[in-house]
Amino acid sequence: MSEPLRLGIAGLGTVGTGLLKIVQTHPDLLAARAGRPLAISAVSARSRGKNRGVDLSDYDWEDDPVALARRDDVDVFLELMGGENGPAKAAVEAALASGKHVVTANKAMLAIHGQAMAEAAEAAGVALRFEAAVAGGIPCVKALAEGLAGNRITRVMGVMNGTCNYILTRMAKAHLTYNEVFEEAHALGYLEADPTLDVGGIDAGHKLALLASIAFGTRVAFDAVQLEGIDRVSIADIEQARDMGYRIKLLGVAQMTGRGLEQRMQPCLVPAKSPLGQLDNAMNMIVLEGDAVGQIVLRGAGAGEGPTASAVIADVMDIARGAVLPTFGQPASTLAAAPPACSAAPAPYYLRLMLQDKPGALAKIATALGDAGVSINRMRQYGHDDIAAPVLIVTHTTSPDALAHALAGIEATGTLVDPPVALRIEEV
Ligand code: HSE
DSSP: OOOOEEEEEEOOSHHHHHHHHHHHHOHHHHHHHHTSOEEEEEEEOSOSSOOOSSOOTTSEEOSOHHHHHHOTTOSEEEEOSOOSSHHHHHHHHHHHHTTOEEEEOOHHHHHHHHHHHHHHHHHHTOOEEOGGGSSTTSOHHHIIIIITTTSOEEEEEEEOOHHHHHHHHHHHHHTOOHHHHHHHHHHTTOSOSSTHHHHTSHHHHHHHHHHHHHHHTBOOOGGGSEEOOSTTOOHHHHHHHHHTTEEEEEEEEEEEETTEEEEEEEEEEEETTSTTTTOOTTEEEEEEEETTTEEEEEEEEOSSHHHHHHHHHHHHHHHHTTOOOOTTSSOGGGOBOOOBOSSOOOBOEEEEEEEEOSTTHHHHHHHHHHHTTOOEEEEEEOOOOSSEEEEEEEEOSBOHHHHHHHHHHHHHTTOBSSOOEEEEEOOO
16 A cells, blocks of 8 residues: 555644544545545644543644644645634645645635635645535535536535524524524524624635636635625514515525626525425535536535534545645636626515505505516515505516616605515525
8 A cells, every 4th residue: 555645634623623533433444445544644723732532642733833734744734723814824825835735624715815825736736625615514516626527517506504594494493583593503602703704694605606616717706796694584584485485595696697707695585395495404505507417406514523524534535546636626827807797697586565554555566666677476465453564575587776776666655664675586
């Protein structure tokens, strides 16, 4: 058997610990599949004394991840610390400059610095891999870059943040408000240290930007992702959308249109009976569409020790087998700077309007929609008190511009008690 592949692991939190457990539990299986053993040379973390439930006694300890990244006895540097800048970025740059392969789970860092890092890796002739950065245990990077390499990708979609999916599912099932479930999720430790990364859609937006780069051969463009979080999703919308046959999901969609690259991460309605509509709790789902393959759906755990470590070790195994694949599916220098789409593709929309209960109010709404060229597909009015009549409208497919025009017209009628709610219905 060949020489061992020597690993240096920076970060011994959930992912790093999970990785150690896999390497320690399955040495023979990994060696047989890779054709060579995996050996851990050294590790690094913030606290040396912490009990992590794994034996570290066989490995050298480095306080400084940059020093770890430069060690002569490290072939692959595993960056499992996280953080967009700081030690993670410094250590990855040091590893690449020292000619080491890099495997990372760090979506925030790659969403911002991915292009420069991929160029650095290619200049050094080493691999920079990130399967664990997108949807945890779901091998969607590999599926897109390798399994679907012969397809023109038409759309990438998915639920990419388990915490948001948990919150939306729990609101629906327990009839709880967003704030009540947010507090619950916080107490359970589901939220990132900065919760806006989760509920603001930022974490999921990072993941979408990485997948879009591979799918469309474009430079990662996180700043062009249209981002909207879940904090304004109401229990009323969840329940009324359900009555109309939909579920509300924080959905990421990337597609190349005639108007440029469209990347959106926003609460959307999806059909309740679709795989996305049936995705409950903290699960993730990635939907990939290609001209030859059609649609494929991947479902699994997007976070957690085992699933994320499973993705990290898959990248390590590729490197052990000698594969040095381009980071984003093609050489970094050939990735295009795609213009961001100035507006999203047309879609049907769900509207919830709280109308004054007065004769003619509904007629004024219908006129405002008609004047903007927005056609009503379905409409429902619920039982109500004396003041406000809740009206739900599902439109036919309409452009976002026409919808915005219609909403301005609706507000100008003076018949609304509350601001209108408009959510996109994604055809899946
Ligand atoms: N906080 C993320 C989630 C996992 O809830 O899916 C890490 O990206």
